[in-house]
Amino acid sequence: MKLITVPYADRLRKHIDATVAFALQEDLEDIGDVTAALIPEDQMASAHIIIREDAVFCGRAWLDTVFKQLDDRVTVQWKCGDGDTLTANSVVCELTGPARSLLTGERTALNFVQTLSGTATLARRYAEAARPHHVTVLDTRKTLPGLRLAQKYAVFVGGCQNHRLGLYDTYLIKENHIAAAGGISAAIQRAQDLRSTQLIVVEVETFAEYQEAVEAGADRIMLDELSESDLQKVIAQGGDIPLESSGNFDLEKVELAKTPYVSVGSLTKHVRAVDYSMRFLNDN
Incomplete structure (x- = not known):
């Protein structure tokens, strides 16, 4: 997992594994992805993830963990890291692997990335507004249930x-x-x-x-x-x-x-998701 160094990194890695597993279970239950099953099991594919607006990126380890838990045949080639400021329509990463697994992991991965990027983007705005006044902005416990450490990390990535x-x-x-x-x-x-x-x-x-x-x-x-x-x-x-x-x-x-x-409670309480999308490439 690629994380910016925080004092609670070991705890955060366990948190990522647990929250990703829970999120995938929400989607799959004991049945699996019935729509992805329409695609042949051995069909391979490539896709890229695009950010649709200017924002601070956050959530790389969560996306990696989604596909690692789903299917270790999926490879991810990153074009950015946590904390990078991205412009609209930039490619965040490219993925290659079984088409079924890419489809199954798409929404879970994007849910994490869009939420954490939204938190990091808002934190960056606060950090920049406070810096000239020599004020340090702190977050609170007003976080999304189950995503406390994830949002705390995103706040840190954003500069608060x-x-x-x-x-x-x-x-x-x-x-x-x-x-x-x-x-x-x-x-x-x-x-x-x-x-x-x-x-x-x-x-x-x-x-x-x-x-x-x-x-x-x-x-x-x-x-x-x-x-x-x-x-x-x-x-x-x-x-x-x-x-x-x-x-x-x-x-x-x-x-x-x-x-x-x-x-500032709104750092994590009033977060707005950043717009991302995954698009399959026509090279397989």
């Missing part, structure tokens, strides 16, 4: 950064945790007692909550839609604890963030 991968790798103490734990200080103290290597991130909504989080020893503080006056107080106070903004940031608003980090 990953927040926590799941509930296990960071303490993210939000308003409901604060209410249930009996306050910000109590929640942070409990996290400090329990954690191994996890960061402790606390979401605050007022300057008073910010001060409490600082005094209790949070590792990072998330400012959730603070009033302008409270935000100015936080900025004026300074300090060494990294700050993150959250709450309804979009491409137009990301430049308004006054913190080093801003988390």
Whole structure:
């Protein structure tokens, strides 16, 4: 599998194998591709995949895995890699192998590539909008069910950064945790007692909550839609604890963030698929 290096690469490779197997099972069940069976079993074919709009490509390992799991006689010759900016009507890759297998894998492969390319393309736009303002854009857990690591990877490919991968790798103490734990200080103290290597991130909504989080020893503080006056107080106070903004940031608003980090749920939640198509070639 050809992947851009991420800290969770080993976990991601297992995730790819599992999600591809699940996606193929959705299509094939225990019967198989009845339409592809109309083609002679020994018929070989070549095809290419074309991108129909300008976009950032992502999903090479997913496409490779689809055809590897279906039929190891299929070969893929790549013309691009994850993170490449492609222009409309460019050839992404060429495939050769049994016609049945190419037909069976077509939609599953394109479903992964179109979704991950859409995520990477949107992430690239955010990264470019934030760069002049020295802001790092983070994703969230608002991902497509079952495709968490895939979309996190696509965000990274697009040039933004990953927040926590799941509930296990960071303490993210939000308003409901604060209410249930009996306050910000109590929640942070409990996290400090329990954690191994996890960061402790606390979401605050007022300057008073910010001060409490600082005094209790949070590792990072998330400012959730603070009033302008409270935000100015936080900025004026300074300090060494990294700050993150959250709450309804979009491409137009990301430049308004006054913190080093801003988390944006729409990176993975509002993704629009990129248009790809596969076309058979008349050389077999």
